[in-house]
Amino acid sequence: MFEIELKPEEFTLFRNYIYKKVGISLSEQKSTLVKGRLNKRLNQLSLNSFRDYYDYLISDISGEELTFFVSAISTNVTSFFRESAQWIWLEGYLPALIASKKDKKIRIWSAGCSSGEEPYTILMFLQHHLPDFQSWDIKILATDISSKVLSKAIAGHYESKQVELLPKEMVMKSFDKVQVDSVLRYQIRPFLKQKVVFRLYNLITDPFFFKNKFDMIFCRNVMIYFDDVNRHELIEKYTRVLPKGAPLFLGSSESLTTHKETLKLLGSSIYQKI
Numbered sequence: 610m611f612e613i614e615l616k617p618e619e620f621t622l623f624r625n626y627i628y629k630k631v632g633i634s635l636s637e638q639k640s641t642l643v644k645g646r647l648n649k650r651l652n653q654l655s656l657n658s659f660r661d662y663y664d665y666l667i668s669d670i671s672g673e674e675l676t677f678f679v680s681a682i683s684t685n686v687t688s689f690f691r692e693s694a695q696w697i698w699l700e701g702y703l704p705a706l707i708a709s710k711k712d713k714k715i716r717i718w719s720a721g722c723s724s725g726e727e728p729y730t731i732l733m734f735l736q737h738h739l740p741d742f743q744s745w746d747i748k749i750l751a752t753d754i755s756s757k758v759l760s761k762a763i764a765g766h767y768e769s770k771q772v773e774l775l776p777k778e779m780v781m782k783s784f785d786k787v788q789v790d791s792v793l794r795y796q797i798r799p800f801l802k803q804k805v806v807f808r809l810y811n812l813i814t815d816p817f818f819f820k821n822k823f824d825m826i827f828c829r830n831v832m833i834y835f836d837d838v839n840r841h842e843l844i845e846k847y848t849r850v851l852p853k854g855a856p857l858f859l860g861s862s863e864s865l866t867t868h869k870e871t872l873k874l875l876g877s878s879i880y881q882k883i
C-alpha cells in the first residue's frame with residue numbers, strides 16, 4: 610500500500626460535503642484522521658488521489674460509499690448496559706412510568722443505535738423489571754445512519770465475550786446459543802427482536818415525520834460530531850416528541866447548554882422534559 614497525500618483543498622471538499630450530507634462537523638485537525646483512515650480505501654479502489662476519491666464518493670448514488678466514509682471517520686463503539694448510572698436511575702423511574710400507563714403501551718426511540726446493543730439492553734432491562742413483561746405492548750424504534758451497523762443489529766448475533774459479562778439469568782432469558790461459522794454466538798431471542806423496528810435514518814438531514822410521542826429517547830454518544838446548530842435543532846425536535854416528565858438520555862460526556870426552559874438535567878446526562 611502506498612501513502613496518498615491529502616491536500617488542504619481536498620480536505621475542504623470532504624469537510625463541506627460531509628457536513629451537508631450528514632451534519633458531521635470535521636475540524637481542521639481531523640485532516641490527518643481522514644487521510645489515515647481512508648488511505649487503504651483509495652488503494653483498494655486503485656485511486657491515485659483524494660480528489661479522485663471525492664469524485665467517486667459524490668457520484669455514488671447508492672449512498673454506500675458515504676456510509677463507508679462515515680463509518681471510517683466516526684465510531685460505532687457501543688456495549689450492553691453502557692452508562693450504568695442511567696440504568697440505575699431508570700430502575701427508580703420505572704414504577705411511575707408503569708403507573709401512568711393504563712394502556713400498557715411503551716414507545717422508546719434509540720437514536721444512533723449502532724449494532725443494536727442499546728435497543729436490546731432496553732428490552733432486557735424491561736424484561737427484567739416488568740413483572741408481567743409479556744402483557745405489555747412495547748415497541749422500540751432503533752435508527753442509525755449506517756446500514757452496516759444496522760445489518761448487525763438486525764442479525765442480533767453477539768460474541769460470547771460481550772454477552773457473558775451480563776448476569777446469567779438475563780442471558781438465559783434473552784439469548785439463544787447459536788453456531789455462526791463454527792463459532793459460538795449468542796443470538797437475541799426472536800420474541801425480543803420483534804419488538805424492535807430498525808430503520809436507516811439520518812438525524813440531521815432526514816425529515817422529522819414523527820407524530821406520536823416517545824416515553825423516552827436515547828441519543829447517547831451520537832451528537833459528539835455535530836456542531837452547535839445541528840445539535841440545537843435535533844434537541845428541539847426531541848422536545849417536540851417527548852411528553853412532560855419523559856427522559857432524554859445522552860452520553861456521559863455530553864451536556865446541554867441550551868433548552869433550559871424545556872429540559873431539566875437530573876444528573877448522569879439524563880434530561881427530563883418539563
Ligand SMILES: C[S@@+](CC[C@H](N)C(=O)[O-])C[C@H]1O[C@@H](n2cnc3c(N)ncnc32)[C@H](O)[C@@H]1O
Nearest residue numbers: 684685686687721723753754755811812829830
Ligand atoms: C458511538 S455510536 C453510539 C451507539 C449507542 N447509542 C451507544 O451509546 O452505545 C454512534 C452512532 O451514531 C450514528 N450516527 C452518527 N451520525 C448520525 C446521524 N447523522 N444520524 C444517525 N445516526 C448517526 C453512528 O453511525 C453510530 O452508530
